[in-house]
Amino acid sequence: MSVAELKERHIAATATVNSLRERLKQRRQLLLDTDVATYAKSQGRSAISFSSTDLICCRTLQGHTGKVYSLDWTPERNRIVSASQDGRLIVWNALTSQKTHAIKLQCPWVMTCAFAPNGQSVACGGLDSACSIFNLNSQVDRDGNIPVSRILTGHKGYVYSCQYVPDQETRLITSSGDQTCVLWDVTTGQRISVFGGEFPSGHTADVLSVSINNSNSNMFVSGSCDMTARLWDTRIASRAVRTYHGHQGDVNTVKFFPDGQRFGTGSDDSTCRLYDMRTGHQLQVYSQQHEGDDNDVPIVTSIAFSISGRLLFAGYSSGDCYVWDTLMAEVVLNLGTFQNSHEARISCLGLSSDGSALCTGSWDKNLKIWAFGGHRKSNRPRPHSPSRFFTLLVLKAGLPPLLFAAVNGGSQAFRARRQRSKDLSEKWPPRGDPAFSLPRQKALPKRRLAFRSLPSLPTTISIGVSPYVGVSVIDGVFRGL
Amino acid sequence: MAAAEAMEEKQADAPPAPRPRSPPRYPDLCGRHRLQAGIQLLSREIGFLEEELQSVEGLQPVSVCCKEVDKYVGTTPDPLIPSYKKRHKSPCFWRWLRAMVCLDATCFTGGFSSWQNQPCCTCRPSWSCSSSSGGCRSRSCCSVSCSRLHCVIPSLSCPGYSCGCVCSCSNGTKKYV
Numbered sequence: 001m002s003v004a005e006l007k008e009r010h011i012a013a014t015a016t017v018n019s020l021r022e023r024l025k026q027r028r029q030l031l032l033d034t035d036v037a038t039y040a041k042s043q044g045r046s047a048i049s050f051s052s053t054d055l056i057c058c059r060t061l062q063g064h065t066g067k068v069y070s071l072d073w074t075p076e077r078n079r080i081v082s083a084s085q086d087g088r089l090i091v092w093n094a095l096t097s098q099k100t101h102a103i104k105l106q107c108p109w110v111m112t113c114a115f116a117p118n119g120q121s122v123a124c125g126g127l128d129s130a131c132s133i134f135n136l137n138s139q140v141d142r143d144g145n146i147p148v149s150r151i152l153t154g155h156k157g158y159v160y161s162c163q164y165v166p167d168q169e170t171r172l173i174t175s176s177g178d179q180t181c182v183l184w185d186v187t188t189g190q191r192i193s194v195f196g197g198e199f200p201s202g203h204t205a206d207v208l209s210v211s212i213n214n215s216n217s218n219m220f221v222s223g224s225c226d227m228t229a230r231l232w233d234t235r236i237a238s239r240a241v242r243t244y245h246g247h248q249g250d251v252n253t254v255k256f257f258p259d260g261q262r263f264g265t266g267s268d269d270s271t272c273r274l275y276d277m278r279t280g281h282q283l284q285v286y287s288q289q290h291e292g293d294d295n296d297v298p299i300v301t302s303i304a305f306s307i308s309g310r311l312l313f314a315g316y317s318s319g320d321c322y323v324w325d326t327l328m329a330e331v332v333l334n335l336g337t338f339q340n341s342h343e344a345r346i347s348c349l350g351l352s353s354d355g356s357a358l359c360t361g362s363w364d365k366n367l368k369i370w371a372f373g374g375h376r377k378s379n380r381p382r383p384h385s386p387s388r389f390f391t392l393l394v395l396k397a398g399l400p401p402l403l404f405a406a407v408n409g410g411s412q413a414f415r416a417r418r419q420r421s422k423d424l425s426e427k428w429p430p431r432g433d434p435a436f437s438l439p440r441q442k443a444l445p446k447r448r449l450a451f452r453s454l455p456s457l458p459t460t461i462s463i464g465v466s467p468y469v470g471v472s473v474i475d476g477v478f479r480g481l
Numbered sequence: 482m483a484a485a486e487a488m489e490e491k492q493a494d495a496p497p498a499p500r501p502r503s504p505p506r507y508p509d510l511c512g513r514h515r516l517q518a519g520i521q522l523l524s525r526e527i528g529f530l531e532e533e534l535q536s537v538e539g540l541q542p543v544s545v546c547c548k549e550v551d552k553y554v555g556t557t558p559d560p561l562i563p564s565y566k567k568r569h570k571s572p573c574f575w576r577w578l579r580a581m582v583c584l585d586a587t588c589f590t591g592g593f594s595s596w597q598n599q600p601c602c603t604c605r606p607s608w609s610c611s612s613s614s615g616g617c618r619s620r621s622c623c624s625v626s627c628s629r630l631h632c633v634i635p636s637l638s639c640p641g642y643s644c645g646c647v648c649s650c651s652n653g654t655k656k657y658v
Contacts, residue, residue, distance in 0.1 A: 013523035039547035308559035
C-alpha cells in the first residue's frame with residue numbers, strides 16, 4: 001500500500017474514532033438521569049453542619065526544610081512518612097509529633113512516598129525515574145543514614161506516584177511521566193507488568209496518580225495529564241478496563257471511595273468528580289465558583305475520602321482545603337480559613353487508616369494533623385476499628401499528670417508532658433519513648449468531662465476523645481479527678 | 482561601459498548557476514511504518530469503543546448508583562462527623578427530680594429499723610409512718626411524725642435511693658432516722 005493510501009486510511013480511522021466517542025458520550029448522557037446531590041436532596045438529606053471547633057488542627061509536624069510533596073500513613077500504629085524537596089523522607093509518630101526516622105535521599109528531587117503494609121519499609125520516587133525502597137529496621141551506615149535496600153529501575157520518565165498493594169509487602173505500583181504504570185516485585189526488583197506504553201492502549205500523557213482498590217487489590221485507577229482516569233486490572237496489562245472522561249484538565253489525583261465501587265478524582269480544572277467504577281458513569285461534580293480571572297483558578301492537588309465516604313477532603317493550590325459533603329455536593333468547611341492553617345499550597349493529604357485523623361502536607365514545609373474536637377454521641381471503640389480509639393483514664397492529677405490509657409483492651413501507662421511551643425527538631429527523641437504529650441489547646445472551650453465507667457476499672461473516670469486531640473490542659477491542671 | 486560589457490560576457494561564459502536537485506524519490510519507510518502503527522492503534526481503539534457502546538446499552542442509569550452511594554454513606558459510622566443529638570438531662574438533675582418526687586419507697590416496710598438496716602432500697606411512698614413500728618433513735622428526737630418523705634441522693638456506697646421519714650423533734654430539730 002502506498003504512503004498516500006496509508007495516510008487516507010489513517011485519517012478515516014481517526015474520524016471513525018471521533019464519531020464513536022461522540023456516540024458513546026451521547027448514550028451516556030441519556031443514562032445521566034440524576035446526580036448524587038439531586039438524589040440526596042430528593043431523599044430529604046441535609047448537609048453536614050460543622051461548628052468552629054469540630055475539626056481542629058491538633059498537631060503541626062515541623063522539621064522539613066523544603067516543600068512537602070507527598071505523605072502516607074501506615075495501615076496501623078499511626079505513623080506518617082513525608083517526602084520533601086529538601087531531599088529527605090521523615091517518619092513521624094503522629095500521636096506524639098516525634099520524628100522516628102530521617103532518611104537522606106541520593107536524589108533530592110523526590111515526588112512521592114509510600115509506607116509498606118507492615119510499616120517496616122518506605123518507598124519513594126522522583127525525578128531520578130526510579131523507585132527506592134528503604135527498610136526502617138536496617139542498620140545505619142557510618143554517616144547515620146539508612147541505606148537504600150532496593151532500587152526499582154525501568155521507568156523512562158519521572159516517578160510521580162507510588163503505592164504498595166494492600167496486604168502485600170512485595171508488590172508496588174508506580175505511575176510515571178513515561179505514560180505508564182508499572183507493577184513491581186520489590187524482592188526481585190523486577191517489573192511484573194507494564195500498564196500502557198507505546199503499543200498497549202493506555203494513557204497518552206504523563207500519569208500523575210494511582211489508587212489501588214482496598215476491596216479488590218487486583219484493580220487500580222490511574223489519573224493522567226491526558227484528562228482521563230483509567231481503570232486497570234493487574235492481571236490484564238494489555239489494555240485498560242475502562243476510561244473515564246469528563247475532566248477538562250490534568251487529573252492530578254485519584255482516590256477510591258471507601259466502598260471500593262466508586263472513585264474520586266481531582267484535576268487542574270478545579271473540580272473533583274465522583275465516578276462509578278463498574279458502569280463508568282460520572283456521578284457528581286464538585287466545583288466551586290471562583291472570583292477573579294480564569295488564570296487564578298486554583299487546581300485540585302490531592303483528595304481523600306472520610307471513612308464513611310460522607311466527607312471529601314480536597315487540597316488546592318491556593319492553600320485551601322475544602323471539606324465537601326459528598327452527598328450534597330456542598331463545601332461544609334474550609335480548613336484553609338483556620339487561624340493555624342497552612343500558609344501555602346496544600347500538596348498532599350491523607351486520612352489515617354481508622355479515619356479519625358487527616359494529615360495535610362504543604363509547600364510551607366509543614367504537615368498538620370486535623371481531628372475531631374467536638375462531642376460525639378458514642379465514645380466506644382467501633383467494631384471495625386478496634387485498635388484506634390482509646391480512652392484516656394485520668395487516675396492522678398497533678399504535674400506531670402499520670403495517665404493510663406486503655407489501648408486494644410490492654411492498658412499502658414503514660415507520663416504526660418507539655419509540648420514545647422517550639423519544636424526542637426535538632427534534638428532527636430529516643431526511640432520507643434512512650435510518652436504522650438498533651439498540647440496546650442487554648443482554642444478548645446472549657447467543657448465538662450464526660451463520665452463513663454469501664455468494666456475493667458470501675459473507679460476511673462474516662463474521657464472519650466480521639467487519640468489525636470487528647471485532653472485539654474488548662475492552667476496546667478487537669479479538670480477531673 | 483566597457484566594464485559592464487565585460488561583466489556581461491563573463492556571465493555568458495560562466496556555467497549556469499547551480500540548481501539544487503530535489504531529493505531522490507526513495508520510498509518513505511519511516512513514515513510508512515509510523516502510519517501503519519498508527520492505523521493499528523486506531524483499529525484497536527475502534528474495537529474497544531464499539532465494545533463499550535454495546536456494553537452501555539444494558540447499563541443501569543446513574544440514579545441506581547446514586548442510591549447505592551447514599552445507602553453506603555448512611556450506614557457507615559464516621560469518627561470525623563459531628564452528631565449533635567438532643568442532650569439528655571444530666572444525671573444530677575434526674576436524681577434531684579426523683580429525690581423530690583420520691584415515687585417509690587418500699588424501704589419503710591418494717592419501719593425505721595428495717596430502713597436503717599437496709600439503707601439501699603428503692604424509694605416508694607409510704608404515708609403510714611406508725612409510731613409503733615419504731616421511733617427516732619436519737620435521743621433528741623422524741624416524736625415521730627412523718628411529715629415529709631425525703632429521699633437521699635444515691636452515693637457511691639449506696640447507689641440506690643434511700644428514703645426515710647423526717648423526724649420532727651420537740652426542740653425543732655429535724656433529723657433523719
